[in-house]
Amino acid sequence: MGKYAFSLIDNVFADKVRADPNNRKPPTLIRQPQLGLMPDFDGVGSSCDKGILQPWARIRSYVDKLNRENKQGAKYKVIFVLRHGYSLHNYIEKGVKRFNEAGEEVRNDWRKEVSLEALRGAGCEIPRVLEDYLRGGDPNAAARVSLYDAALLPKEITLQIRDSGVTNNDAEDLGKEWFNWVEIDKFPLPDAIYTSPLSRCLETTKKVYEPAFEAHAGGAHKFRPIIMENLREKGNGDACNYRSTKEQILDQYPNYATEPDFAQKDEYEYQIQQAKDGEPTESNKEIEDRMRKVLNAIFDNDETSVVSLTTHSFSIGSLTKVIGNARMLDEGDITAFLVKAVPH
Structure with missing residues (x-):
């Protein structure tokens, strides 16, 4: 596998960010119209007719x-x-008050299950609609919460919680936006889609991209995401960051x-059990080394011009740091970069 130095190409995508008020995380990208693609990104040397083609319709030809x-042997x-x-x-995670005793007890129990009562004791409000969902509609069912390989919440749940100002974007909503971007703004369908093996990313990938791919069935693009182990979230012992087995994943997707070389069982689950303190x-x-491996693998083995990565908060912060400027994203959000890779 080759090794590359990665960088962002300027004057292609503009971005705006909001700073972390506690100054503990990289700035968060604020989604821009057209994902920030500048109308004149390809300058005066383009062979494309700007009077006919929309900016997104010519991005692939520009990268080609x-x-x-x-x-310099560079790839883009x-x-x-x-x-x-x-x-x-x-x-x-956002609802639990981590610094009190109950909050830490809940956090340390994430590898198993926690009760709704323990969550409430830790300062996490559980709205009625969420409690009904966790009980499976049976008010007498055991109110236990498993966060192992945590799944997406259904849209009807997120919409009601969103009204309280707690949540951000819903994957299904983003899928509808993406469909319109492809149909109206001529966004290119990704030539390749890579996703974390954790269920929340697998399902997000499906909700966001599958409708647009199905609308263009029979074309050159097929909905065939590639599950990449190294795109998973930071290993920190939380059960939400362990994945299902290969067999379980492929049965569902x-x-x-x-x-x-994707392993049947989650090797990370065992690797991060042994650590100091x-x-x-x-x-x-x-x-960061893991995200560098992701980019090296993609630039080495994928000759296409437009790819997509579905991943997690820590992964995105590290990935963007590797390509030159650390950034974060809200849940269910998307951004775009033009990345240059030079062998070294």
């Missing part, structure tokens, strides 16, 4: 042109980066493919 020129790709939609663990966690450097 850069790759043909092959200056438009990369859509998508964060999974709102998940049960997102709500609970038969249209997906896995990397050739009883706090199994992946360092920032380790997750």
Whole structure:
């Protein structure tokens, strides 16, 4: 596998950010119209007729042109980066007051199950609509919450919670937007889609991209996401960041493919159990190295011009740091970059 130095190409995508008020995280990208694609991104040297083609309709030809020129052996790709939609663990994580004793007790129990009573005791409000969902509609059912490989919350739940100002974007809503972007604004369908193996990313990928691909069935593009182990969230011992087995994943998502060396069982689940001070966690450097491996693999093995990555908050912060400027995304949001890779 080759090794590359990665950088962002300026004057293609504009972005705006909001700063973390506690100054503990990278700035969060605010989604721009057209995902920030500048109308004159390809300058005066483009062979495309700007009077006919919309900016997104010519992005692929522009990137192909850069790759043909092959200056310094450089490779270029438009990369859509998508964060999974709102998940049960997102709500609970934000709701639990971690610094009190009950909050820490709940956090430490995430590898198993927690009760609604324990969550409430930790300061997490559980709206009635969410409680009904967790009880499966049976008010007498055991009120236990498992966060293992935490799934997306159904849209009808997120919509009602969103009214309280707690949640962000819903994956299904983003899918409708993406469909319109393709049909109206001529966004290119990704040539390849890569996704984390965690269920919230697998399902987000399906909700966002499958409708647009189905509308263009029979064309050159097929909905065949590739599950990439290294796109998973930072390993920190939380059960929400462990994945299901390969067999379970492919049973639920038969249209997906896995990397050739994708393990049957979750090796990360065991690797991060052994760590000093009883706090199994992946360092920032380790997750940055993982994201660098993701980019190296894609630029080495994928000759296409437009790809998409569905992943998580820590992963996105590390990925964007590797390509030159650390950024975050809200749940269920998407951004785009033009990335240059130069062999070194």
